[in-house]
Amino acid sequence: MTLTVDTATPAGDGILRRQRIRESAARTYARSFPIVPVRAHGMTVEGADGRRYLDCLSGAGTLALGHNHPVVLDAIRRTLDSGAPLHLLDLATAEKDDFTTALFESLPREFAERARVHFCGPAGTDAVEAALKLTQTATGRRGALAFTGAYHGMTAGALAVTGSVAVKEPLPGGGEVTRLPYPYPYRCPFGVGGERGAELSAAYTERLLDDPSGGVVPPAAMILEAVQGEGGVVPAPDGWLRAMRRITAERRIPLIVDEVQTGVGRTGAMWAVEHSGILPDAMVLSKAIGGSLPLAVVVYREEYDGWRPGAHTGTFRGNTLAMAAGAATLRYVAANGLVERAALAGARMAARLDGLKGRLPVIGDVRGRGLMLGVELVDPAGEPDGCGALPADPALAVRVREACLERGLIVELGGRHDAVLRLLPPLTITDEQVEAVLDRLADAIEHAARAAA
Numbered sequence: 001m002t003l004t005v006d007t008a009t010p011a012g013d014g015i016l017r018r019q020r021i022r023e024s025a026a027r028t029y030a031r032s033f034p035i036v037p038v039r040a041h042g043m044t045v046e047g048a049d050g051r052r053y054l055d056c057l058s059g060a061g062t063l064a065l066g067h068n069h070p071v072v073l074d075a076i077r078r079t080l081d082s083g084a085p086l087h088l089l090d091l092a093t094a095e096k097d098d099f100t101t102a103l104f105e106s107l108p109r110e111f112a113e114r115a116r117v118h119f120c121g122p123a124g125t126d127a128v129e130a131a132l133k134l135t136q137t138a139t140g141r142r143g144a145l146a147f148t149g150a151y152h153g154m155t156a157g158a159l160a161v162t163g164s165v166a167v168k169e170p171l172p173g174g175g176e177v178t179r180l181p182y183p184y185p186y187r188c189p190f191g192v193g194g195e196r197g198a199e200l201s202a203a204y205t206e207r208l209l210d211d212p213s214g215g216v217v218p219p220a221a222m223i224l225e226a227v228q229g230e231g232g233v234v235p236a237p238d239g240w241l242r243a244m245r246r247i248t249a250e251r252r253i254p255l256i257v258d259e260v261q262t263g264v265g266r267t268g269a270m271w272a273v274e275h276s277g278i279l280p281d282a283m284v285l286s287k288a289i290g291g292s293l294p295l296a297v298v299v300y301r302e303e304y305d306g307w308r309p310g311a312h313t314g315t316f317r318g319n320t321l322a323m324a325a326g327a328a329t330l331r332y333v334a335a336n337g338l339v340e341r342a343a344l345a346g347a348r349m350a351a352r353l354d355g356l357k358g359r360l361p362v363i364g365d366v367r368g369r370g371l372m373l374g375v376e377l378v379d380p381a382g383e384p385d386g387c388g389a390l391p392a393d394p395a396l397a398v399r400v401r402e403a404c405l406e407r408g409l410i411v412e413l414g415g416r417h418d419a420v421l422r423l424l425p426p427l428t429i430t431d432e433q434v435e436a437v438l439d440r441l442a443d444a445i446e447h448a449a450r451a452a453a
């Protein structure tokens, strides 16, 4: 059964119909999930049709505490009731001061001690632009090193360092970006898989940068994700991240780590860089730092702070409510063991997903870190590549997403072929919810795979 708008109540039906005729053809999630959420609490979203869904998308990883967490609502209400101005460009406020304190307290100490923060327009992509501009100003260079599978946003600079050909193809120009192979054991760019692929990626990067005929003009920065999210939930090995830190440091290339999706406990560490212990030169942060409201910053080593006043400006750089909600979220995550909870619940989910993989041949790979998990769906009848990876099955993935929705589970797709089910539940997920998610997911995959056979 395919879920159509006809199953909604008349109210929801009208909203969906008007959305279809009035909103842009470029809308995305609204196409995958034809529901009209009217209420949400924690991991549960209730639609206008009265149905309830467990939300494993969490605003693409934004909702560390789930929907409408009391601590977040309380921070927003207190700020509203205080009479504080809600919009103040980048003027000093008590809310911004408090958010900055909470943010710096959450960052790796050695990094925070010598860091500056710049408040950006309220989207991850603007903070990526700021980080690129910052390092260009500091180095006097222009190009960037970026990785296959990367996703950094939709504005020009961020798009240039993004890997997806589909989103870049319609646009003229490509920017001065050198694309490097990101380690991906299942679909190894070197065709060898495992740890060897990561070793080759590091060796290739180093040799390319040192090759006088390699075609790479010394760049302004390297930008990477410690776990690629949109790229298909691909975690980089810690050793590879340390190699990238060494390679960039030795060549005086600033290293920008994009923690827009991995930050605030998501991977089982407050910040994903903590797994490897590397200290980047700049960190790009957004999504969860605003406690469900829009907020984005770049935090960087103070010696890079040589850009001029107004070098990266904008009207909405730091929203008072988002700062209050964000500070409350950062402190709640730290004080309530939610980082450890993400590691534990993630390990539990990964173990059950691994078991499922043993049973269901349409699951080619299960991977991730903490509560950032991916299940790559494949065609078991297809021809395996040199590393044994089967062809991705995006059509099956769409059917599984639909079957999940029918079973009251919101799961989005990602990855190179849009064949990876991405699980991003809130860090507050309970053991019962873990089991419910996996029961529904397993049933949906079995159902969709049977229908395809």
Ligand SMILES: Cc1ncc(COP(=O)(O)O)c(C=O)c1O
Residues within 6 Å of the ligand: 060, 122, 123, 124, 125, 126, 128, 151, 152, 153, 154, 225, 229, 230, 258, 259, 260, 261, 286, 287
């Ligand atoms: C790693 C990463 N960087 C940047 C972005 C862009 O953030 P935004 O959509 O807020 O512009 C995203 C969005 O998903 C992301 O996952």
